[in-house]
Amino acid sequence: MRDSSTGPSSSGSSVGPSTSDHLSTGSSVGPSSSGPPSTPSACPLLAPTDPPPLLCSHPMQTQAQRGIFRPKQRLFVTQLSPGPPPLEPLTVSEARKYKEWDAALTAENSALLANDPWELVPRLPHYNVLGNRWVFRVKHHSDGSIERFKTRLVAKGFHQRPGLDFTDTFTLVVKPVTVRTIFTLALTHGWSIAQFDVNNAFLQGPLEDEVYMVQPPGFVDPSRPHHVCRLKKAIYGLRQAPRAWYTTLCSFLQDFGFQKTHFDASLFVYSRGRTLLYFLVYVNDLLLTGNDPAVLISFQQALSHRFSLKALGDVNYFLGIEIIPTATGFLLSQHKYMVDILHRFLMMDAKSIDTPMAASATLTLDDGTTPADATRFLQAVCALQYLVYTRPDIAFYVNKLSQYMHAPTAHHWQCVKHLLRYISGTLTFGLSIRRSTTPLTLTAFAYSDWAGNPDDRSSTTGYLVYLGATLISWRSQ
Numbered sequence: 001m002r003d004s005s006t007g008p009s010s011s012g013s014s015v016g017p018s019t020s021d022h023l024s025t026g027s028s029v030g031p032s033s034s035g036p037p038s039t040p041s042a043c044p045l046l047a048p049t050d051p052p053p054l055l056c057s058h059p060m061q062t063q064a065q066r067g068i069f070r071p072k073q074r075l076f077v078t079q080l081s082p083g084p085p086p087l088e089p090l091t092v093s094e095a096r097k098y099k100e101w102d103a104a105l106t107a108e109n110s111a112l113l114a115n116d117p118w119e120l121v122p123r124l125p126h127y128n129v130l131g132n133r134w135v136f137r138v139k140h141h142s143d144g145s146i147e148r149f150k151t152r153l154v155a156k157g158f159h160q161r162p163g164l165d166f167t168d169t170f171t172l173v174v175k176p177v178t179v180r181t182i183f184t185l186a187l188t189h190g191w192s193i194a195q196f197d198v199n200n201a202f203l204q205g206p207l208e209d210e211v212y213m214v215q216p217p218g219f220v221d222p223s224r225p226h227h228v229c230r231l232k233k234a235i236y237g238l239r240q241a242p243r244a245w246y247t248t249l250c251s252f253l254q255d256f257g258f259q260k261t262h263f264d265a266s267l268f269v270y271s272r273g274r275t276l277l278y279f280l281v282y283v284n285d286l287l288l289t290g291n292d293p294a295v296l297i298s299f300q301q302a303l304s305h306r307f308s309l310k311a312l313g314d315v316n317y318f319l320g321i322e323i324i325p326t327a328t329g330f331l332l333s334q335h336k337y338m339v340d341i342l343h344r345f346l347m348m349d350a351k352s353i354d355t356p357m358a359a360s361a362t363l364t365l366d367d368g369t370t371p372a373d374a375t376r377f378l379q380a381v382c383a384l385q386y387l388v389y390t391r392p393d394i395a396f397y398v399n400k401l402s403q404y405m406h407a408p409t410a411h412h413w414q415c416v417k418h419l420l421r422y423i424s425g426t427l428t429f430g431l432s433i434r435r436s437t438t439p440l441t442l443t444a445f446a447y448s449d450w451a452g453n454p455d456d457r458s459s460t461t462g463y464l465v466y467l468g469a470t471l472i473s474w475r476s477q
Contacts, residue, residue, distance in 0.1 A: 089101055090136075092134055093218075100149045101149055109219050111203075116232065116233070117229075117232060118232055119229070119230050119232065120221060120230075122226075123227065127228065131156040132155045132235070134152070136149070137150045140336070144336055153235065154237035155213055155238050156237060157238045160239050166238070167240070169243055170246060171242050171243075172281065172283060175266070178280065180433065180472040181467060186289040192289065193288070194289070194311070194312075195286065195287055195312040195315040195316075196287075197285060197312060199307075199310060202233075202238075202242070202245045204233075204248050207240070210230070212229065212230055214228055215227070246281075249281065252307075266281045270290070270299075276292075277289070277292070328432070328434045329433045329470075331430045335430075338387065338423055341383050341423070342420060344379075345417075350417070353422055354422070355422060356419050357418060361418075363415065372409055374406075374408055376413075394423070395474055395475070397419055401416060434470050441467075441468065442465065442467060444465045446463040461475075
């Protein structure tokens with residue numbers, strides 16, 4: 001027999017703990033205490049034939065209504081040890097979280113201050129003060145592995161005003177034919193090619209203009225936080241920085257006895273008696289070769305005494321081009337660059353083909369297909385233009401595609417993808433620099449299709465120039 005004190009009452013009240021733990025049926029969420037007790041038909045969800053709804057007259061109660069309050073359990077995440085550093089952090093605070101980038105940032109700032117590039121002065125209202133930012137880059141070896149983490153302070157030179165913050169500018173651009181010619185000469189004569197990298201090259205050039213810049217982020221002088229930097233040396237990003245560095249280097253080379261060539265401002269030649277040296281400059285990447293080891297050593301010592309140099313040994317990776325020794329000489333390969341292009345345009349897994357363009361393909365300005373994404377087309381063709389540096393087999397097709405960058409169509413984009421599929425199957429292709437066993441002679445070939453363009457009847461002209469057995473120059477336009 002059940003105790004009537006714990007069983008259901010005749011009025012149909014709910015079963016559960018005592019009223020001291022439960023709200024009564026006359027609570028605000030239940031039937032009114034003044035009304036009649038609930039009946040089975042009071043539950044709209046049950047049929048009349050269903051058993052008596054013991055719980056229907058007693059609505060579900062929350063823990064708060066029952067007077068139960070539990071403290072909220074907060075999730076505390078512990079600070080994990082940093083994993084691999086991000087490839088390119090965007091801010092100084094982000095870079096500081098990783099020891100690799102923090103060390104690179106501290107080393108670069110120390111190198112800056114060692115060159116005494118500026119002096120702190122009070123900021124005056126009439127100053128045109130430039131901003132700056134730290135740029136983070138990961139430098140890779142030719143095989144794609146990480147070489148080092150590099151940081152650089154770059155001024156916002158786009159805020160400079162002509163005639164006030166700068167006057168003359170100059171940007172050095174190396175000619176590909178010059179590099180291939182120097183490689184051919186050195187290989188034929190058995191000369192070694194040494195490679196150097198100038199640390200903080202632009203800081204080597206004194207600044208003639210009066211330029212002001214804010215203090216570097218993360219390295220503000222705490223005693224003078226509102227002062228600005230009056231630049232004494234050129235900083236990366238300034239309009240006149242390349243010219244200042246080139247002028248300083250030219251002055252040093254001419255004092256040593258080098259002469260700048262007329263056809264290429266990046267090539268300097270030293271000729272004294274039977275001594276012949278070639279010095280090639282591309283911003284802060286330097287190549288040196290010649291026939292007199294004693295003079296080469298003397299020049300290297302003088303150069304390292306004047307500038308902060310990093311000797312990289314014999315050349316093996318220059319301007320993104322891998323120099324691979326072969327039985328007959330060198331192979332200039334852009335394998336890593338080709339892989340990057342294919343990944344960038346999602347063509348790495350595409351089926352490769354054996355021809356750069358279909359034989360039946362005819363490119364015209366208005367081919368009847370829908371317009372293509374002009375930005376995407378421009379990015380692909382511009383990326384392919386640098387690949388022509390070591391791939392003369394695609395020079396004609398890249399030139400043809402370049403003629404439609406202003407109004408590409410779906411057919412033009414299909415031709416670009418066709419060319420990328422060809423590249424995916426020829427990743428091992430490159431330019432061979434061959435050692436010549438006979439005196440070096442120049443041989444040239446030229447051809448024109450004579451009004452072959454169906455749009456405007458213009459001609460496409462191409463030529464090839466060989467130095468000995470090495471192809472050093474070509475053009476299709």
